[in-house]
Amino acid sequence: MRKVSFTEFGGPDVLRLVDAEEPHAGPGRIRVAVRAAGVNPVDWRIREGQFRTIRPIELPAGVGQDASGVVDEVGEGVEGVEVGDRVFGEGTSTYAEFAVLSAWARMPEGLTFEEAAGYPSVMETALRVIREVGVRSGQTLLVSGASGGVGSAVLQIARDRGITVIGTAGAANQDYLRSLGALATTYGEGWAERVRRLGRVDAALDLAGSGVLRELVELTGDPHRVVSIADPAPAEFGVRFSGTAGSMPEALAETTGLLARGRLRIPVEKSYPLAEAAAAHIDSQAGHTRGRRVLIV
Template identity: 65%
Template sequence: MKMIRYARFGPPEVLEMVEAPQPHAGPGQIRISVEAAGINPHDWRSRRGQFERVRPLDLPAGVGQDAAGVVDEIGPGVHSVSIGDEVFGRGTSTYAEYAVLSSWAPKPDTLTFAQAAGYPSVSETALRVLDEIDVPPGGTLLVSGAAGGVGSAVVQIAIDRSIDVIGIAGAQNQEYLHALGARATTYGTGWVDRARALGPVDAALDLSGSGVLPGLLELVGDRHRVITIADLESAMLGIRFSGVGGDMTIALNTTVDLIRRGVLSIPISQTYPLSDAARAHEDSEAGHTRGRRVIDIRRETAPT
């Protein structure tokens, strides 16, 4: 099978498409024929070697956690799916024609495979950080990086919970945030004053890691009411970094319910062929995403 891997840490160019043996489902796992794989910041941060101090990685290594596809192998102890079922979920080395998933849920019929591949990690993260920040109904949450994948989910789920949202995003995404139901302002000089003018806030989430933590702390006034998922230097300010901890299976089933109720819809900003994984990472690292970027495994293009 074709898959993307890297043999050393570094820039996007270290990614290569290779022929590799198909993986097999172990106990409590399933294998899918991958139709699409979601692109997450975790993917390129791992490729850079940013997690080596806490989770050393054996190289060469595959890339990707999120995927959607068709079940074609079922591991021991799994009874909830059948061969041929369409699912989406989280696994390992998902930038590939076949991947093993450890958490999954039925793909909603209203979603394409590409759309479904964009949900697992972002919806789990959004649900987790909203529970951790614990803003009550009627409260106001400030969200930096509000137009990205996690941000889009946070805004929609928060509003469904009757939480008022102020979103910070690029100028090109202001109308998008308004359409989701958030008040919005831009980054750049004076962003703290612009956010303050929109009203007092009870808590803040940093989803982009754009150096905004001091400003968020100034606006909230309590370091315990600020959480980041992106700024690895947060400990210097005494601000909590939320990286893991949610139950992925519960999050996926909650996501299915939110989608079916019409609460949650995450757009795809761009799709890439498997052979273009390096460019996908380059674009993801540049930021300014509206919604999700996805690798379409079945899309045929000329080799890079």
């Protein structure tokens, strides 16, 4: 089979499309013929070696953790899924023609493989940070970097829970944020004052790592009401960094529920062939994403 791999840490140019042995589903796992794989910031952070001290990996290594596809192997002890089922979920080395998943759910009717591949990690992250920041119905949540995959998910989950959201993004994404129910404003000089004019902020999320933690603490009045998934030095401001994943099965269950009720949709901004994984990483690192980027297998 073909898969994307790298033999050394570095920039996008270290990624190679190689021939590799097919993985197989062990106990409690399933294997899918991958149709699409989600591109997440964690993928290129791992490729760069940012996590090698806290999460060592053996090289050469595959890339990717989100996928959608068709089940073609079911491991021992697995129930409720059969060969031929269309599923999406989380696994390892998903930038490949075949991948083993450790958590999955059946794809809802009407969802394409490309769309489905964009949901698992962003939904788990969005649900986790909303829980960790402690925001409740009737309160206002500020989301810095709101137009990407996680931001798109946060805005829609918050809307479903009765939470008001103020979102910051580039000028081109203001209408997009409003379409998801957010009060929108641009980042850049004077952004904090623009937020103040929109209303009181009870809690805040930093999804972009753009050096805004000081202002987020000032706007909320409490560093414990701010959570970051992107800033490398949140402790300097007393802010919590959220980096430990929660329950993917629970996140997938909530995802399918929101999709079924028509309360969630994360658009795919761009799709790439498997051979263009490096280009997908370059675009992901550049930011300014509206929704998700995926690889087509």
